[in-house]
Amino acid sequence: MKIFLTGGTGFIGKPLTDRLLKRGWEVTALVRRPENDESKLIQTLGAQLIRGDVTDKESMRSAMSAVDVVIHNAGWYEFGILQKDHDQMYKINVEGTQNTLSLAFELGIPKIIYTSSILAFGRTGQIIADEAYVRQFPPLTYYEETKMNAHEIAVGLQKIGAPIMIVCPAGVIGPGDHSGIGCLVRMYVRRCLPPILWTPNGRLAHVYVDDAAEAIARCVEYGKIGEVYILSNGNQAHREMSDDWKKCEGGCKTTWFWLPNPIAVLLNRLAEPVERFLGIPIVFCKEFIFSAKENWQFTAAKAEQDLHMHFRSLEKAWCDTIAGERILIQKKKTKKYQHQKINPN
Numbered sequence: 137m138k139i140f141l142t143g144g145t146g147f148i149g150k151p152l153t154d155r156l157l158k159r160g161w162e163v164t165a166l167v168r169r170p171e172n173d174e175s176k177l178i179q180t181l182g183a184q185l186i187r188g189d190v191t192d193k194e195s196m197r198s199a200m201s202a203v204d205v206v207i208h209n210a211g212w213y214e215f216g217i218l219q220k221d222h223d224q225m226y227k228i229n230v231e232g233t234q235n236t237l238s239l240a241f242e243l244g245i246p247k248i249i250y251t252s253s254i255l256a257f258g259r260t261g262q263i264i265a266d267e268a269y270v271r272q273f274p275p276l277t278y279y280e281e282t283k284m285n286a287h288e289i290a291v292g293l294q295k296i297g298a299p300i301m302i303v304c305p306a307g308v309i310g311p312g313d314h315s316g317i318g319c320l321v322r323m324y325v326r327r328c329l330p331p332i333l334w335t336p337n338g339r340l341a342h343v344y345v346d347d348a349a350e351a352i353a354r355c356v357e358y359g360k361i362g363e364v365y366i367l368s369n370g371n372q373a374h375r376e377m378s379d380d381w382k383k384c385e386g387g388c389k390t391t392w393f394w395l396p397n398p399i400a401v402l403l404n405r406l407a408e409p410v411e412r413f414l415g416i417p418i419v420f421c422k423e424f425i426f427s428a429k430e431n432w433q434f435t436a437a438k439a440e441q442d443l444h445m446h447f448r449s450l451e452k453a454w455c456d457t458i459a460g461e462r463i464l465i466q467k468k469k470t471k472k473y474q475h476q477k478i479n480p481n
């Protein structure tokens with residue numbers, strides 16, 4: 137089995153590449169920078185690298201021409217980007233999806249898998265949504281808007297006969313998660329998460345990164361063309377999420393105070409320009425808090441059935457996330473210590 141993969145160097149992409157290779161399949165991974173550490177890592181695992189960019193359709197043509205499966209997993213996932221960067225996010229998430237999926241269709245690739253997101257459906261209110269859910273609310277973030285547009289492109293191509301399966305991961309968690317929740321987890325592990333949190337009642341579906349990767353690999357084996365699959369370990373309120381963290385080794389075991397929403401909104405709005413001024417990643421921002429206040433509840437029953445997939449419990453997913461994050465932090469400390477020993481000045 138020959139696979140052409142985009143986004144193989146990312147948070148979901150690395151365990152996905154590993155799972156595809158472990159099945160004995162050949163993986164050609166499209167990367168923007170073959171020389172960087174993440175590219176080298178998947179090369180060491182056994183992937184063949186090809187330099188290219190999803191915004192440049194022709195850069196993918198020759199490597200894609202003789203494969204059995206195309207998995208389009210590349211994307212730009214970030215909240216709080218500046219208006220001036222919207223064009224670039226649109227180019228990657230929307231035009232990149234159009235380029236990759238239409239090229240695969242044009243080349244007659246028999247199986248095409250696209251990583252969309254539950255955000256393509258929008259927030260769900262009190263409902264636990266499945267794949268038939270029809271969007272009820274406009275997007276809250278620019279990222280959500282681009283994933284909605286890209287999802288529509290994939291569905292449009294399915295309708296004209298492209299052999300596409302769409303996977304919609306819930307909020308992906310795990311060691312190395314670069315989202316706002318990932319940042320809070322790292323603060324918990326480092327024991328610097330304050331005992332004051334916000335939006336206790338906002339509910340979100342989460343999926344553990346290895347489960348998301350496994351489900352995408354299983355789409356190649358068991359997925360049905362034309363289908364959409366939601367990937368999720370379950371839904372939980374943020375209050376329940378922090379209760380799960382507290383069962384694992386880490387920071388404070390009690391949340392003293394849950395901030396009322398208007399104060400949480402104000403703090404996140406204030407944090408955004410400060411983070412920008414300090415040149416650190418934008419984590420706490422208007423888009424993050426606006427999303428956190430809402431419910432995004434989904435069921436993965438169809439993926440469990442069609443893909444013969446067992447999603448671990450959310451409690452286990454958090455324990456695995458926190459344990460994995462602790463190992464990552466330890467590895468970084470060891471690397472820094474070794475670097476200081478070699479270069480004392």
Ligand SMILES: NC(=O)c1ccc[n+]([C@@H]2O[C@H](COP(=O)([O-])OP(=O)(O)OC[C@H]3O[C@@H](n4cnc5c(N)ncnc54)[C@H](OP(=O)(O)O)[C@@H]3O)[C@@H](O)[C@H]2O)c1
Binds near residue numbers: 145174
């Ligand atoms: N993380 C989540 O919670 C979540 C949830 C639902 C859906 N998703 C979707 O899952 C996919 C992967 O997300 P992730 O969290 O793994 O993101 P990530 O860690 O940021 O990785 C993004 C990947 O896309 C690649 N990429 C970005 N722009 C590209 C371009 N112009 N051309 C080629 N490759 C490009 C990156 O390559 P470089 O190494 O060159 O940067 C990287 O491999 C995205 O489509 C995202 O929207 C993510």
